[in-house]
Amino acid sequence: MSTISIEKFIEGIPKTELHLHIEGTFEPELMFKIAKRNQKKIPYSSVSELRNAYQFKNLQEFLDIYYAGANVLTTEKDFYDLTWAYLSKVQEQNVVHVEIFFDPQTHTDRGISFETVIKGIRSALEDGKKKLGITYKLIMSYLRHLDEASAFKTLEQSLPYKDWISAVGLDSSEVGNPPSKFERVFEKSREEGFLTVAHAGEEGPAEYIWEALTLLKINRIDHGNRCLDDETLVDRLVDLQMPLTLCPLSNVELKVVADLKQHPIEKMMQKNLLVTVNSDDPAYFGGYINENYLGIAKALNLSKEQITTLVKNSFKASWLSDQEKEKRILEIDQYLKENS
Numbered sequence: 137m138s139t140i141s142i143e144k145f146i147e148g149i150p151k152t153e154l155h156l157h158i159e160g161t162f163e164p165e166l167m168f169k170i171a172k173r174n175q176k177k178i179p180y181s182s183v184s185e186l187r188n189a190y191q192f193k194n195l196q197e198f199l200d201i202y203y204a205g206a207n208v209l210t211t212e213k214d215f216y217d218l219t220w221a222y223l224s225k226v227q228e229q230n231v232v233h234v235e236i237f238f239d240p241q242t243h244t245d246r247g248i249s250f251e252t253v254i255k256g257i258r259s260a261l262e263d264g265k266k267k268l269g270i271t272y273k274l275i276m277s278y279l280r281h282l283d284e285a286s287a288f289k290t291l292e293q294s295l296p297y298k299d300w301i302s303a304v305g306l307d308s309s310e311v312g313n314p315p316s317k318f319e320r321v322f323e324k325s326r327e328e329g330f331l332t333v334a335h336a337g338e339e340g341p342a343e344y345i346w347e348a349l350t351l352l353k354i355n356r357i358d359h360g361n362r363c364l365d366d367e368t369l370v371d372r373l374v375d376l377q378m379p380l381t382l383c384p385l386s387n388v389e390l391k392v393v394a395d396l397k398q399h400p401i402e403k404m405m406q407k408n409l410l411v412t413v414n415s416d417d418p419a420y421f422g423g424y425i426n427e428n429y430l431g432i433a434k435a436l437n438l439s440k441e442q443i444t445t446l447v448k449n450s451f452k453a454s455w456l457s458d459q460e461k462e463k464r465i466l467e468i469d470q471y472l473k474e475n476s
């Protein structure tokens with residue numbers, strides 16, 4: 137039996153990512169390249185100056201920069217290049233399946249058509265499946281700082297592409313924009329056949345997680361850290377085996393936790409919550425999926441068994457078929473046996 141380092145163990149294990157905003161994978165180098173070809177201005181003189189601006193006190197400070205960056209995306213090719221760059225990057229990290237968000241309103245509000253956005257993203261995802269062997273699901277996220285009417289309009293625009301989209305989500309500025317604001321549009325989205333997820337309990341209170349569960353009838357919670365403030369809620373999430381898509385490096389960068397050593401993921405595993413590891417907006421938060429796993433593994437001194445449990449949780453929480461899940465879980469158990 138070989139013994140490999142925790143770094144190599146994390147690199148080699150087949151992984152899935154369930155909480156990833158494609159606009160959050162926009163690396164400064166690609167941003168400058170696309171800005172140049174579209175003759176758009178970025179208010180920073182260089183890649184390093186832009187990277188230095190990535191210091192956030194909270195979610196809103198991040199969102200302001202994230203939306204500004206997304207402004208240079210204009211053509212179908214831009215959305216293709218963005219998505220392809222992400223897939224190429226994570227293939228090197230042994231990611232085999234992704235379930236990713238896109239934010240249509242960030243683009244349609246600037247006059248870019250829904251069609252341009254989704255066609256670019258979708259063709260890269262299809263190429264990723266054929267050429268890189270990465271399977272995928274696509275999640276359309278409503279921006280919660282905008283109103284219900286705008287979300288309904290987005291739902292309408294998405295209907296011709298319904299077969300390409302698995303779920304709807306809810307992201308952007310959380311505090312002051314509770315899930316209840318979107319109860320009706322989520323109801324209509326479910327009627328149209330979409331699965332539902334929502335960011336809840338990242339900065340917002342445990343109450344928002346209750347609302348996401350009971351009003352939006354979600355299939356997964358994005359983040360959900362704040363459930364720990366409410367024992368009854370934790371019990372409910374455990375009973376339901378409701379997946380939580382945690383994002384450790386994001387939590388540190390957005391001051392949701394003080395540092396990785398304070399991250400509650402191990403505590404959450406001990407409570408039998410179905411927690412998963414994800415990268416959220418890797419171009420902004422200093423790491424893709426492997427760096428997220430490695431960060432918590434080192435900070436919390438996690439074992440290979442614990443890492444394996446987290447990876448298996450992600451496959452369980454994914455929307456792969458039961459047969460595909462079973463195949464991946466067997467493969468991962470075998471990987472642990474060979475490398476522990």
Ligand code: HPA
Nearest residue numbers: 157307308309335416417
């Ligand atoms: N939270 C809310 N909205 C977002 C995030 C996030 O972490 N990333 C991109 N949009």
Ligand code: ZN
Nearest residue numbers: 307335358416
């Ligand atoms: Zn997110």
